[in-house]
Amino acid sequence: MITMCSSSGLLSAILLGYFLRLLQLLSTCLAFSLVASVGTWMGAVSNWSVFIWCFCFLVTLIILIIEFCGLQSRFPFSWYNFLITYACYAALLCISASIVYPITYIWFFPHGRSQDHAIAATAFSCIASVAYASEVAWARTWVWLGVITGYMVTVPGLLKGLETFVAGVIFAFIIDSHLYMHQPALVWCVAVYSICFLLAASALLLNWCDCDNRLPIAFPTFLLGLTLLSVLLYTSALVLWPLYQFDEQFGGQPKRSSCNDGLIYSLCTWDQQLAVAILTAINLLIYVVDLVFLAHMVFSRTEDQLRGSQFPLLYKS
Template sequence: MPVTVTRTTITTTSSSSGLGFPTTVGSPRALAQPLGLLRLLQLISTCVAFSLVASVGAWTGAMGNWSMFTWCFCFAVTLIILIVELGGLQARFPLSWRNFPITYACYAALFCLSASIIYPTTYVQFLSHGRSRDHAIAATTFSCIACLAYATEVAWTRARPGEITGYMATVPGLLKVLETFVACVIFAFISNPYLYQHQPALEWCVAVYSICFILAAVAILLNLGDCTNMLPVPFPSFLSGLALLSVLFYATALVIWPLYQFNEKYGGQPRRSMDISCSNRHAYYVCSWDRRLAVAILTAINLLAYVADLVYSARLVFVRV
């Protein structure tokens, strides 16, 4: 890989960027590169989104707070990334720069996607016509733009076949991000213990979500900290074992959760009309039956993600730079 070093600028042609042309870091010229311009778009769109909402105070309730947190968090971390790259401070950054930007971009894309769906469906539609509603709709639009910008960065910087790159830029690495994010959404839906504490089988499902989340998070943190060599077993073997265990665990949850939540024989409610909490429709509120259904769907999604993870992990030859 040819590298040219000048006084303050490092110009390198990197196959891992997925862009196919030189990138410049440690200089204001980095902002003129496609990836720099894309990150400026991310910064501006998230800034505009939370500014529009904050100017009219349109973020009441848990769902509104989540959306506001998402835009503020993404703005702050994107700003940090731009500062690091403009100053050429990658070597001093406490986390692996081969893995951190794409990991964050993937999380940010998922965060902004969730805000772009949750905010309008649980908040905006209940606002009366006026300035607040107009600002909220505009904020949703900029949230969608931010989501597309982060997703584009992931597509640009992910690993291509035959490239030498960090694990988080590979398909299994990105799947780890998806798995932990979906698990976090599941935790949000089961935040009320009433949904599972009445049945030991449902408590097992919650244990499955927690155990698999922790294992996937450990794999991500090991890569971000460049600590994979600290494991007592080879890292690829660790990943394959983790994926296999998670597939088996999630397969049991996929059967048990719907069975005990929607089958009358096991005390479930097969129809939404049977849930009294779903009789009234209010903003910022998701009734218990909808929460149960959402968890069942998300369990199936995560199981598919873990199956794909297992397939890729079993055949992936991970080469460290």
């Protein structure tokens, strides 16, 4: 009876996964098709949104082909970890496109076909976001049931993915070097964002390639050290970036300068500086939550090991 239940549960999980991926495929395809069909694909923000939808469509299509052909076992890494990692990043990417694209474009289009297509593309982007987020929730459910395993469906894994995503958004805002090259303190902030991104990405890659058990220390302890270092680095960036960008005594600009009216394709410099400051605070908060969770995990495990090592002594006495 247990075997039959587990088999039916696994079959249901596979069918639900196929349904979600087909929904992801359809919604992302319609999103970029609607934008491209009426000539609303213009400017940096629109290019970024279309790239997100095309990228998610292409990767999801490749995943479906691999699963239909049964080629998962040919890859030298955990296939489920890859699927969960991709679903997490795709959900975040589609959510960002669903927010940034309508704010930047819809309200500036005149009423008509272009605006209708932009609204429809945003709606399908939201559907894709829900579909990818549902896949993550689906994966967490089956981890609890013991059907599949994966680091990315745990709280530390999701937080690590969120940390790298926020860092990627920060990189998008600081792509213009004139924002920071005039001050060594701001260059240090950019170095902080890069170092912390590489640390978090390396932790994800170690687990994705099943190399976490080859470390000389336990993987949670290793993550705790990386996260503590990242918290200290991000704290310095949270102090220095607003200080040198918005304080006149340090050459900053406390007030927003006027930008061109009309259809906005790029943010003002002051807006970019403010966005980086806000994202720095958000990512620091995520790192602090990650640090607290990892510290609780490591110290709880240490206490359990100490209690286990004391049992033989008690029995000997």
